[in-house]
Amino acid sequence: xxxxxxxxxxxxxxxxxxxxxxxxxxxxxxxxxxxxxxxxxxxxxxxxxxxxxxxxxxxxxxxxxxxxxxxxxxxxxxxxxxxxxxxxxxxxxxxxxxxxxxxxxxxxxxxxxxxxxxxxxxxxxxxxxxxxxxxxxxxxxxxxxxxxxxxxxxxxxxxxxxxxxxxxxxxxxxxxxxxxxxxxxxxxxxxxxxxxxxxxxxxxxxxxxxxxxxxxxxxxxxxxxxxxxxxxxxxxxxxxxxxxxxxxxxxxxxxxxxxxxxxxxxxxxxxxxxxxxxxxxxxxxxxxxxxxxxxxxxxxxxxxxxxxxxxxxxxxxxxxxxxxxxxxxxxxxxxxxxxxxxxxxxxxxxxxxxxxxxxxxxxxxxxxxxxxxxxxxxxxxxxxxxxxxxxxxxxxxxxxxxxxxxxxxxxxxxxxxxxxxxxxxxxxxxxxxxxxxxxxxxxxxxxxxxxxxxxxxxxxxxxxxxxxxxxxxxxxxxxxxxxxxxxxxxxxxxxxxxxxxxxxxxxxxxxxxxxxxxxxxxxxxxxxxxxxxxxxxxxxxxxxxxxxxxxxxxxxxxxxxxxxxxxxxxxxxxxxxxxxxxxxxxxxxxxxxxxxxxxxxxxxxxxxxxxxxxxxxxxxxxxxxxxxxxxxxxxxxxxxxxxxxxxxxxxxxxxxxxxxxxxxxxxxxxxxxxxxxxxxxxxxxxxxxxxxxxxxxxxxxxxxxxxxxxxxxxxxxxxxxxxxxxxxxxxxxxxxxxxx
Numbered sequence: 140x141x142x143x144x145x146x147x148x149x150x151x152x153x154x155x156x157x158x159x160x161x162x163x164x165x166x167x168x169x170x171x172x173x174x175x176x177x178x179x180x181x182x183x184x185x186x187x188x189x190x191x192x193x194x195x196x197x198x199x200x201x202x203x204x205x206x207x208x209x210x211x212x213x214x215x216x217x218x219x220x221x222x223x224x225x226x227x228x229x230x231x232x233x234x235x236x237x238x239x240x241x242x243x244x245x246x247x248x249x250x251x252x253x254x255x256x257x258x259x260x261x262x263x264x265x266x267x268x269x270x271x272x273x274x275x276x277x278x279x280x281x282x283x284x285x286x287x288x289x290x291x292x293x294x295x296x297x298x299x300x301x302x303x304x305x306x307x308x309x310x311x312x313x314x315x316x317x318x319x320x321x322x323x324x325x326x327x328x329x330x331x332x333x334x335x336x337x338x339x340x341x342x343x344x345x346x347x348x349x350x351x352x353x354x355x356x357x358x359x360x361x362x363x364x365x366x367x368x369x370x371x372x373x374x375x376x377x378x379x380x381x382x383x384x385x386x387x388x389x390x391x392x393x394x395x396x397x398x399x400x401x402x403x404x405x406x407x408x409x410x411x412x413x414x415x416x417x418x419x420x421x422x423x424x425x426x427x428x429x430x431x432x433x434x435x436x437x438x439x440x441x442x443x444x445x446x447x448x449x450x451x452x453x454x455x456x457x458x459x460x461x462x463x464x465x466x467x468x469x470x471x472x473x474x475x476x477x478x479x480x481x482x483x484x485x486x487x488x489x490x491x492x493x494x495x496x497x498x499x500x501x502x503x504x505x506x507x508x509x510x511x512x513x514x515x516x517x518x519x520x521x522x523x524x525x526x527x528x529x530x531x532x533x534x535x536x537x538x539x540x541x542x543x544x545x546x547x548x549x550x551x552x553x554x555x556x557x558x559x560x561x562x563x564x565x566x567x568x569x570x571x572x573x574x575x576x577x578x579x580x581x582x583x584x585x586x587x588x589x590x591x592x593x594x595x596x597x598x599x600x601x602x603x604x605x606x607x608x609x610x611x612x613x614x615x616x617x618x619x620x621x622x623x624x625x626x627x628x629x630x631x632x633x634x635x636x637x638x639x640x641x642x643x644x645x646x647x648x649x650x651x652x653x654x655x656x657x658x659x660x661x662x663x664x665x666x667x668x669x670x671x672x673x674x675x676x677x678x679x680x681x682x683x684x685x686x687x688x689x690x691x692x693x694x695x696x697x698x699x700x701x702x703x704x705x706x707x708x709x710x711x712x713x714x715x716x717x718x719x720x721x722x723x724x725x726x727x728x729x730x731x732x733x734x735x736x737x738x739x740x741x742x743x744x745x746x747x748x749x750x751x752x753x754x755x756x757x758x759x760x761x762x763x764x765x766x767x768x769x770x771x772x773x774x775x776x777x778x779x780x781x782x783x784x785x786x787x788x789x790x791x792x793x794x795x796x797x798x799x800x801x802x803x804x805x806x807x808x809x810x811x812x813x814x815x816x817x818x819x820x821x822x823x824x825x826x827x828x829x830x831x832x833x834x835x836x837x838x839x840x841x842x843x844x845x846x847x848x849x850x851x852x853x854x855x856x857x858x859x860x861x862x863x864x865x866x867x868x869x870x871x872x873x874x875x876x877x878x879x
Contacts, residue, residue: 435461446548447595448474454549455556458603469662469706471584475599477606482671484612486573493612493671500712500736500781501773505674505868506860507574507616508567509786510604512873513559514579514597515620517631518797521554521877525801534801536580537634540591551593555600558875561607567874568611575613576785576870577604578680580621580633581656587623592633609672616675616714616785616870617664619656624649627683630800638683641691650695653679657699658706665707676703676711677785681740684718692718693729700732712867714738714785722772725779736867737772737779740786741765741859744793750806753826754851757791761858769865783867789856792825794834796878808832 432450440449440463450461459475466473482493491497512520516536527533533542540547567575579601582592608615624639624646625632640649657678664673678699684692696715703713713735717725725737743749743757752760772778792807793799804810809823809832825832836848844852863869 432456432461439463447472447599454552458561458606459599468666469659471598471659471663476602480606480609480668482609484610486568486612487571490573493609493614497614497674500783500867504864504866505574505614505783505870506572507576507868507870508572508874509576509578509870509872510559510563510874511578512876514555514577514583514601515631515633516551516554518801519795519876520873521558522796523877524550524554525797529802535630535633535635537591540593547591547593548596552596555597559604563874564604564607564611564613568613573614574616574674574868574870575608576616576618576675577601578618578620581619581623581653582633584656584659587652605669605672614674615672616677617673618677618680618785620680622649622656622679623652626679627681628686629681635800638686640682641687650691654695654699654702658702661703661706661708670710673711675714676708677714677738679716682716682718684720687718689718689720697729697732700735712736714783722768722778722782725772726775726777728779730775736781736783738783738785739772741784741863742786742788742790744790744806747806747820747824750793751824751826751828754791758851758854758858761855761862765859766862766865769862773866781867784863784869786872787859787863787869788872789852791855792834792837794837805834807837808834
């Protein structure tokens with residue numbers, strides 16, 4: 140490291156002055172203490188140098204200590220010889236010296252002997268030399284620190300001066316660190332040795348600082364000015380000492396600005412293209428569901444577009460047309476539909492393609508299935524949606540959405556997007572079925588004040604499901620499962636409890652609203668694209684006519700039928716429910732309705748007598764009892780006429796979780812508690828009707844079912860299908876459940 144000569148010289152002068160003052164102070168303190176030992180050590184060194192200059196006298200006593208005692212004896216007698224003198228002792232003097240030594244021996248013995256004294260003096264001298272070396276080293280370090288501080292100050296002054304002139308530092312010196320003093324001193328000395336090899340140019344050299352190696356150049360990179368660094372600068376086409384142009388002085392700033400611009404462009408591209416195309420999800424299925432955004436940017440969607448018209452907020456976009464349109468038919472959006480369609484597919488080789496007439500349902504009955512619990516949720520089909528503390532009272536879609544609030548949208552759309560997929564309809568066709576009944580509720584079309592239901596989201600899933608049915612040649616039975624006010628008070632109508640359709644303060648209003656729902660639905664499904672695929676149009680699922688006015692319900696049914704036909708749904712069979720009145724009670728009613736069918740749902744598990752039948756009795760009842768009922772209803776002389784069974788099942792118990800309602804128990808084990816003593820069932824209704832009634836076998840996995848039980852299930856299914864095909868066909872309940 141270069142040093143300032145003037146600073147070093149002044150430092151040495153100051154150090155010498157301190158040493159002179161220290162010696163004067165030591166002499167003034169006498170021979171005692173540390174100063175005395177230091178002076179004694181100086182005398183000893185002076186004596187040794189004197190002996191080396193001349194050969195000692197033969198009469199002198201041998202040994203350093205003996206000579207020292209002789210000098211001491213001479214001095215005690217008033218002799219004027221120096222401690223390092225060369226006088227030869229006389230015989231008399233020698234005698235006196237021997238006498239003195241003899242008299243001193245006892246005292247020496249008392250102090251540990253002559254050898255002990257010599258050793259002590261030797262140790263004192265060693266300590267003195269050690270302390271002196273330490274003081275010298277400390278003084279050397281102090282001088283080095285002073286030099287470094289002075290050099291650093293000088294370097295700072297030069298740095299400020301060069302910076303003001305536009306120069307940049309090549310490589311700065313490390314900050315001072317006392318722990319690295321040794322390394323820094325060594326490094327600085329090495330630089331001193333190499334300074335003759337440095338290559339210096341430009342204004343720095345002209346200012347007389349080129350040999351100082353201060354590490355300053357008119358460029359970045361490099362250091363210290365070594366020849367290697369110069370070579371590197373030459374290879375890079377750089378030169379030292381010249382003032383940089385303004386654009387080079389701000390090079391870091393320009394680089395930073397450029398990086399920021401590039402990052403901003405990348406973020407914009409990802410946000411506008413990559414995210415919509417991939418749909419960013421936590422699993423592959425969700426990623427696949429976000430597709431079809433090619434060529435569609437978020438900017439193509441109006442900022443004020445509602446969620447059902449903005450595919451960028453949909454959880455699933457698979458097989459939807461994502462081109463924005465606010466076009467409606469019957470005030471219902473067509474957003475998501477493709478412009479073209481094709482009806483050439485057929486479900487299986489035994490039925491005609493969609494483009495061909497089905498024919499007479501009395502001769503070729505429908506064989507279909509329900510995709511229930513999907514667009515109108517039911518607790519027993521998806522129990523996970525209702526896993527709450529029973530005290531919270533979450534028992535249906537109404538209470539669920541009321542509790543969830545804004546979260547109802549994401550919860551239910553996730554269910555819509557995953558519970559039924561395209562695979563569902565392909566599997567239905569592969570099973571040999573040819574019709575699908577799709578339950579949905581009025582909030583797909585409209586909601587009213589106080590409704591917590593998710594508005595309109597299920598609508599697009601209904602439209603896509605119809606298109607998937609078209610793809611596999613499956614014909615569709617539209618089923619409005621829930622009407623305003625609830626037409627039966629059961630959980631699958633949306634709200635458990637009071638029937639508010641025709642009944643209560645808002646009964647008439649809700650009946651009128653239901654007609655408005657069908658006005659819009661029938662206008663939409665009267666479009667040509669639905670002529671071949673929608674073969675059944677349902678008005679109301681399971682109106683509970685035992686609690687309603689038969690006259691009011693029949694009048695409403697006739698109005699709805701006329702509205703649907705007037706709006707253009709001319710070929711589809713209009714379906715209305717039997718209302719649990721008994722099929723024979725429909726004879727002679729609504730006979731003016733053309734291409735209409737009475738819908739009956741047949742279960743043994745909701746009848747306290749039929750549920751108690753054993754397996755043989757249930758099969759017999761399906762073969763005989765339901766066959767008789769179907770034939771009776773199909774005959775206009777004894778029943779309404781055209782009759783179909785839109786729901787039936789192989790279930791022989793009501794043990795499934797939440798089947799009767801959330802937390803109600805079941806009839807099978809006598810644990811049904813409805814809150815109404817007139818409908819409670821506390822007596823077991825299994826065939827034994829005692830404490831042997833258990834749900835263990837019924838709720839066990841299918842792999843654990845016994846052979847005889849599987850045989851029963853098959854016979855029970857075949858018996859029912861045989862009976863229901865005496866009418867216009869059947870739709871099994873249900874294709875899938877969460878626990879199946």
